[in-house]
Amino acid sequence: MGYVEKRGAYWRGRYKIEDGKYGTVSDATGAVVKFATKREAKQAADAEEVSVRRGEWRDPAPLGQETFGEYASRWYAAQDLAASTMQNYRRHIEEHLLPDFQDKALAGIVRTDVDIWEKKERAEYAASSVKTWRSTLHLILEDAIDEGLIASNPAARRRGRGKRAGRSRDRSPEKIVTDAVGILLAAERAALLSGRDDEFVAVVFKGFTGQRWAEVVGLETEFVRPRAFRVEWQLYELDTGELVRCPPKDDSYRTLDSPDWLSALVLDHIARAKPKPCPCHGKRYVFRGQGAPRTGGHHGAKLVDVARLAGVSTGTVSNVLNRPDRVAQATRAKVERAITELGFVRGGVASEYAPHWRRNGFGTWLFTPAVSGWYPKKAPQEARPVPILGEPWPGIPARGRGATGRADACWLPIAKGLTPHGLRHTHRTMMEDLGTEKVLMDERMGHIDGSVSARYAHVTIGMRQRLLLGLTERWEGALDVRRRMCPSSPVRVLDRMLRGDQ
Incomplete structure (x- = not known):
């Protein structure tokens, strides 16, 4: 039967x-x-x-004759996962699987086809990426087995077969990390590149909390609490540009203990920025984007550049642009000459800041130049050093018309290859160096340890206090190192710290 x-x-x-x-x-x-x-x-x-x-049985339509493209489309439509996961699956399928397997019948895909595809992909992409795409292919074909469409999975890996390469076969590139001094210096440069304090606060915040990028962007003001930050939501950026408000990755809700100095830094930033509800989500977010790039590219002159060249405050430049009758004729003439010389294009008050950062805008044009000292390649321009005016130290980025000609120095790398996500690795490394207990590190990073021993480990008040003390010592040590380099900074919030005003 x-x-x-x-x-x-x-x-x-x-x-x-x-x-x-x-x-x-x-x-x-x-x-x-x-x-x-x-x-x-x-x-x-x-x-x-x-x-x-x-003797009445008839073989149904031949199984496995459905093409991979047809089945993958049906498989994807049946999934109900997080927006970020759906986006990744779609990218894997459309960009890396369909070009080779779209018209092949499911039953016609054999192990050799998969091996040839993987070898071709590895010649062009990182091994870790190809491994991820093969995992997606394996998952799709595994579900095809469950549906009875194929008998075995040609994407399954067999042990002990193929070239013996040991642990190096799937070795990923070395992850670059830095230390507390590196975090501070990178934060200062990012603020100089953006022309405001927001990036200084954000880079320091990320380096000393270890939050994911989407969690930093999605931090709402109501979750900034006395001596703690609550991770309740993230803003995940899809390929379409939409920022989706969703729970943190793997539902890693958590409360992060904060040193007094970091809480004061963030609270002071909120008081200064006075966040308003964003038009896309109706929430007040701690950090704002920079706004649309000005005519002439990302490196167009900013209001602060005009003020610096004219030797006046940004408020005076704003008055010249909006209320020229309030400014003395001589001062107005200096500002107008600076505007002409730099090729400054007025952005308007309403478009000064965007509601949120964009990953590419922040990472490519602010963070990477800050840690490497180089702007990336973007046609028609090749990669090039960030041109700076050497005084005051550590140098002011030269922007606008003739920036390279006006520059007299450039930055040395702080940690070339460091990425915004690398600050999360940095924070974990810093906690390891401080001797923080694993159970507290996992809680802070939003990781889950499924081992038996983890069931019997619990976070104590003493553990939290020791971590906060260690983070404070690292920050104060970084300030001392920076103070020895130069006792002041063009970044206002850092300058107050160096002078002991905060």
Whole structure:
């Protein structure tokens, strides 16, 4: 008689066709019928087996003849996952799997096809990326097995086969990290590149909390608490540019203890920025974006550059632009000459700041130049050093028309290759160096340790206090090092710290 198999949330019926050969109850197209109950599956399997014995059974539409492209489209439409995961799956399928497998029948894909595809991809992309794409292919084909469309998974890896490369086969590039001094210097440069304090606060905040980028961008003011920050939401940026407000990765809700100095830094920033509800989510976020790039590219002159060249305050430049009758003729003439010389294009008050950062804008044009000292390649320009005016130290980025000609220095690298996500690795490394207990490190990073020993480890007040004391000592040590380099800074918030005003 027929029998049944439990497959996740459904049952499927199986029946004997002949010795050593079994079939699965399928519809007219050859797709496996998914039964809601065990009894229904058993009845259908018995009916098929009776048909076999009477000689009335007919082989359904050949299984596995559906093309990979058709099945992948149907498979993707059936998924109900986080927006970020759906985006990644779509990218894997459309950009890396369909070009090679789209028109192949599922049953026609063999292990050799997968190996040839992987070898071709590895010649062009990082091994870690290709491994991820193969995992997606394996997942899709595994579900095809569950539906009875194919008998085995050609993307499954077999142990002990292929070239022996040991641990180096899937070795990823070295992850670059820095220390507290590196965080401070990178934060200062990022603020100089942006022309405001926001980036200084954000880089320091990320380096000393270890939050993910989307969690930093999605930090709402209501979750900034006395001596703590609550991770409740993130803003995940999709390929379409939409920022989706969703729970943190793997539901890693957590409360991060904060040293007094870091809480004061963030609270002072909020008081100064006075965040307003964003138009896209209606929430007040701690950090704002920079706004649309000015005419002439990302490196166009800013209001602060005009003020610096004219030797006046940014408020005076604003008055010249908006209320010229309030400014003395001589001062107005200096500002107007600076505007002409720099090629400054007025952005308007409403477009001064965007509601949120964009990953590419922050990482490519602020963070990477800050840590490497180089602007990236962007047609028609090649990669080039950040041109700076050497005084005051550590140098002011020269922007606008003739920037390279006006510059007299450039920055040395702080940690070339460091990325915004590398600050998360940096924070974990810093905690390791401070001797922080693993249970507290996992809590702070939003990681889950499923080991038996972790069930018996618990975070204590003493652990938290020791970590906060260690982070404070590292920060104060970084300030001392920076103070010895130069006792002042063009970045206002850092300058107050160096002078002991905060």
